[in-house]
Amino acid sequence: MSRVGVMVLGPAGVGKSTFCSSLLNHIQSIGRRAHLVNLDPAADPGEYEFTVDIRDLISLEDVMQEMSFGPNGGLLYCFEFLMSHLDWLDEEIGDYEDEYLIFDCPGQIELYTHVPVLPALAKHLSQNLGFSMCAAYLLEAPFVIDRPKFFSGVMSAMSAMILLELPHINVLSKLDLIKDDMSKQEIKTFLTPDASLLSGINTTTNPKFYDLNRALVELIDDFGMVQFLPLDSTNSDSVAMILSYIDDITQWAEAQEPKEPKDDVFEEDKEDDTAADMIAQLINQD
Ligand SMILES: Nc1nc2c(ncn2[C@@H]2O[C@H](COP(=O)(O)OP(=O)(O)OP(=O)(O)O)[C@@H](O)[C@H]2O)c(=O)[nH]1
Numbered sequence: 001m002s003r004v005g006v007m008v009l010g011p012a013g014v015g016k017s018t019f020c021s022s023l024l025n026h027i028q029s030i031g032r033r034a035h036l037v038n039l040d041p042a043a044d045p046g047e048y049e050f051t052v053d054i055r056d057l058i059s060l061e062d063v064m065q066e067m068s069f070g071p072n073g074g075l076l077y078c079f080e081f082l083m084s085h086l087d088w089l090d091e092e093i094g095d096y097e098d099e100y101l102i103f104d105c106p107g108q109i110e111l112y113t114h115v116p117v118l119p120a121l122a123k124h125l126s127q128n129l130g131f132s133m134c135a136a137y138l139l140e141a142p143f144v145i146d147r148p149k150f151f152s153g154v155m156s157a158m159s160a161m162i163l164l165e166l167p168h169i170n171v172l173s174k175l176d177l178i179k180d181d182m183s184k185q186e187i188k189t190f191l192t193p194d195a196s197l198l199s200g201i202n203t204t205t206n207p208k209f210y211d212l213n214r215a216l217v218e219l220i221d222d223f224g225m226v227q228f229l230p231l232d233s234t235n236s237d238s239v240a241m242i243l244s245y246i247d248d249i250t251q252w253a254e255a256q257e258p259k260e261p262k263d264d265v266f267e268e269d270k271e272d273d274t275a276a277d278m279i280a281q282l283i284n285q286d
């Protein structure tokens with residue numbers, strides 16, 4: 001028996017809620033159980049059907065009206081309020097077993113870079129409620145194909161990875177919007193960033209930043225943990241491929257009924273092939 005929690009993170013508008021909904025639909029379509037948990041106190045009312053919704057506890061609109069906070073201060077207040085009412089969350093989450101809970105998070109970047117509320121929440125879910133937690137950090141492809149923006153996105157992804165200390169995948173969303181306009185090789189450079197990015201970024205920045213560019217590229221290369229999975233939320237195969245990675249890092253399969261060792265090996269090989277095929281197909285590779 002196990003329960004998995006996926007925190008879907010990333011800057012504003014990158015496609016988090018769309019991905020959460022596509023992931024939910026896909027998990028349900030393959031006969032598994034999943035639920036959406038909304039952690040965005042400013043989400044549009046009625047856009048998606050959430051099983052658990054922070055707006056039932058506190059909404060940003062009320063906080064801004066009653067406490068005279070602005071949107072960012074109000075959001076932090078909402079999270080602090082949630083952290084001091086975790087018994088509410090525990091009760092709402094209940095006793096789901098063998099299920100996925102998909103946490104749709106707000107797009108305010110400070111939540112992933114230096115405010116410690118999300119790490120504290122993730123810790124509560126894993127240590128006190130027994131969730132196998134992971135993070136999916138989204139950056140949108142049309143934004144990050146501009147090299148300097150790609151670097152700022154990668155730094156924010158690394159920052160979330162370090163702050164949250166969770167098993168982590170990075171996702172390059174909205175790939176459908178760029179894949180016809182870029183070469184396969186270029187897209188691959190963004191999916192698996194390495195030292196070859198340096199020449200690309202130097203052509204678009206002032207020479208006085210070359211040393212900084214080199215230091216950043218070396219940091220990303222040395223860190224060696226930044227890779228992106230391609231996502232087109234309208235393509236169910238793409239969502240299936242990302243789910244196979246989430247299953248892997250949360251050890252979903254291991255927690256299910258034991259299988260014959262021979263079957264296990266076969267299934268693992270098959271899954272790896274499917275993921276590699278899918279990535280190649282999404283970036284139009286042979
Ligand atoms: N073409 C394309 N558009 C997408 C994709 N995913 C999301 N979008 C669009 O991008 C816009 C923002 O999507 P959301 O899912 O609301 O993004 P979000 O990250 O939840 O936004 P915030 O919660 O405001 O931070 C919407 O218009 C979506 O339809 C995708 O894979 N491809």
Ligand SMILES: [Mg+2]
Pocket residue numbers: 016017018040104105
């Ligand atoms: Mg959203």
